[in-house]
Each structure stands twice: as structure tokens, then as C-alpha cells.
Amino acid sequence: MSEPTLSSKPDLAEWQSFVRRLVDEQHWTKEPNEVFIRFAEEVGELAKEMRKKWKLGSAASATAAGELADVFMYLCDLANHFNVDLEAAVRDKHRANRGRVWKF
Numbered sequence: 568m569s570e571p572t573l574s575s576k577p578d579l580a581e582w583q584s585f586v587r588r589l590v591d592e593q594h595w596t597k598e599p600n601e602v603f604i605r606f607a608e609e610v611g612e613l614a615k616e617m618r619k620k621w622k623l624g625s626a627a628s629a630t631a632a633g634e635l636a637d638v639f640m641y642l643c644d645l646a647n648h649f650n651v652d653l654e655a656a657v658r659d660k661h662r663a664n665r666g667r668v669w670k671f
């Protein structure tokens with residue numbers, strides 16, 4: 568099997584396809600609940616980086632970027648499990664939010 572690749576400017580559909588091929592190639596879990604738990608773990612790792620920045624006034628930006636990347640990859644993986652077209656979902660949600668009245 569050839570290594571999954573990306574174009575220089577992938578859209579979300581291409582990212583989702585890339586992650587799907589990566590999951591297959593690497594034999595990562597295909598159990599959605601486990602994928603969700605791993606996603607949550609990565610959100611926790613991102614939270615830790617955010618706390619460092621908040622508490623210490625400094626952030627290991629490369630580390631924070633890496634955690635954001637982990638969250639994004641697992642988000643794509645989860646979307647794949649639910650057969651969600653992320654780009655369409657974000658556009659639909661954005662459209663719905665634009666028509667919403669926010670009360671704070």
C-alpha cells in the first residue's frame with residue numbers, strides 16, 4: 568500500500584480522505600468510541616498547553632500546534648466514522664449560527 572499523501576492546499580474532504588487512508592495503513596482503531604476517547608485525550612493535552620500559557624505566560628507553541636493537529640486529525644477520523652462531510656457540516660452550522668440570536 569502506498570503512503571497516504573496530501574496536495575499542497577488540501578480541502579477538508581481531502582483531509583478526511585487522507586485520515587481515512589492513514590487509519591487503514593496504520594491499522595489504527597476503527598472503534599468509534601475509542602476514537603472519541605482518543606480525541607478527548609488530545610483535547611486534554613491541548614488544555615494542558617493552554618493552562619501552561621495561562622499560568623506561566625508562555626506556551627510551547629510548537630507543542631500547542633502539535634496538539635491542535637492531533638485534535639484535528641481525530642476530528643477528521645470521527646467525522647469519517649459518522650460519514651460526516653466536515654466542510655458541509657461547518658457551512659451548515661455557520662449558516663444556522665448566523666441566523667441565531669446570541670444572549671450573553
Ligand SMILES: [Mg+2]
Nearest residue numbers: 609612634637
Ligand atoms: Mg497529542
